[in-house]
Amino acid sequence: MSQAPVDFTRVRAVLFDCYDTLLDISTDERGLCGYQTLSTWAAYQGVRIAPEDLRDEYRQRIAGMMAQSTEAHPEVRVEEIFAGICRDYAAWPLDETILGVLFARSFRASTVRRLGAFPRSRRLLSALYGYPLGIVSNGQRVFSEVELRMFGLSPFFRTVVFSSDVGCKKPDNRIFQVALRRIGVEPEEALFIGDSMTNDIIPARRLGMQAIPIREAWPLFSV
Template structure:
């Protein structure tokens, strides 16, 4: 589909693993709790993170649709995380471990490299929105902690809208909130289904942040492997491509 000629006025971002380094923070928090629990000594952090991520992907949509509470999902996640290494662990022990992990996670949070500088550079000239599959209060607090709140014009969450990306409705709410049209908007995110295909479905140009080296399913989609260097990333986001998209390493 040919691109419209209108200027880019609006940049939408995913938050977790796009502006906020969830994966790095979660790994560091898991390493911290493993160091303090004998049953987890010697277990590779990548093994723990793989199980943690799979459980999060399974349970998070249930939290967002109200089928299970956030705290219940967190405790269930850690009970199942412990099971292969400590089968006799009680629900109370899993809850305690979940609370310990959450404490470490809060203290170890960090932005994706280059994210803050990118928002600061875009703010004077572009409208900035966050479109995220998460809870509103959690993402508001996260943006404050990362020093990004004043740089964001609108935060749109799946909890607020009632649907998860890639459902078009969450993108439509974002566009309406910012007073923007799809042709003048770019969506930056790390999740191919939620961020790339979701944006394409409503006519927004996606930019895929691929920090893990995964294969790009659609070669015409612009790909970033980092949010640095700033000048090159700004060019990719704010300038319409005139040729098939290339990866920016």
Template structure:
């Protein structure tokens, strides 16, 4: 029986399975940046590494602040590589993506509320040290019994240890826990590695990778919408 729930944040709760690379790329296209997808992909990867390594994002930063800083890093990379964009696009892209996240989180709230009413719920996220502020602004912090954030615990997905910390916070056995996430390699594989059940929100990845969806790392269920989670957990418990 499933007695506890571990949920990924980015790409799961805030985009309903869409990779943030896809969300940001759509905004670049909407505002006619003129950047190719290959150029954006390189800028996106650079920005993610930069924010993970450097203390650019502070605990007080909201999700909009995070997006603005993220896009600033991308624009700097593009400028350094010969593709300078108008500075005013930074705020426009950040707002577009933040509005998308706000609406997606609004739809996710009733699902989180239902889960939290039935199970202890832990958030497990690769984030920048400000996830508590993000959850507070989006008004969903009360649904989580505890937060396991990579910048705080100094362990990042796909290292299974970060999910092990979540299981330990629940005080349950791994087989009594289910992990919900959008990334096969960063959520499903580490979840199955430590013995948890796993629900994969398989909507849209970003990089083309070949992964083995079968064998020991096969998800216990695949879904296309976060709203399906409570029903799937009920099915797994039958």
């Protein structure tokens, strides 16, 4: 193995980003196609809304909540967005809370265009056997947690923190700090692996963690 860019004598836990690090994903939340499918699905649940209106309502409600937030990097919970749409467009009485969760997951299924686990990242997780592992992700637990389970990645991790849990997104320090507390290490005892310099590597290093891009981690561990 070549000279490591990481001092492993200090590492007691490893934290990962999720998307474009562990999971390879592409979505289309702007095009109308996904909303046409979702609008038809919604009609069967008792929510009557045209595809164009559904797209506009979803985007405008998220933008409105973001604008009202005092956070520098605000986050919403999409199941709450969809619960509000269900309430306002209900054709008959329904449980908007439960339906909001189902709506969010159906939305993801309708708008995802590519989804899979990087084989090299899966091998990397196995190579790190013995280290407590965690995830810090700008993601929505309502469907991101399902995606980790879908590809058999959940058992590797002691803790998983999504931005929807915390109410703010990376690069905000707090989302990293939540994961560090849960996994029980200080920043200088953690290694962070991600794909984004802005959201992953720079803020992790600023907190005192060691951090490397995923594409450097793969050859480092010969996976």
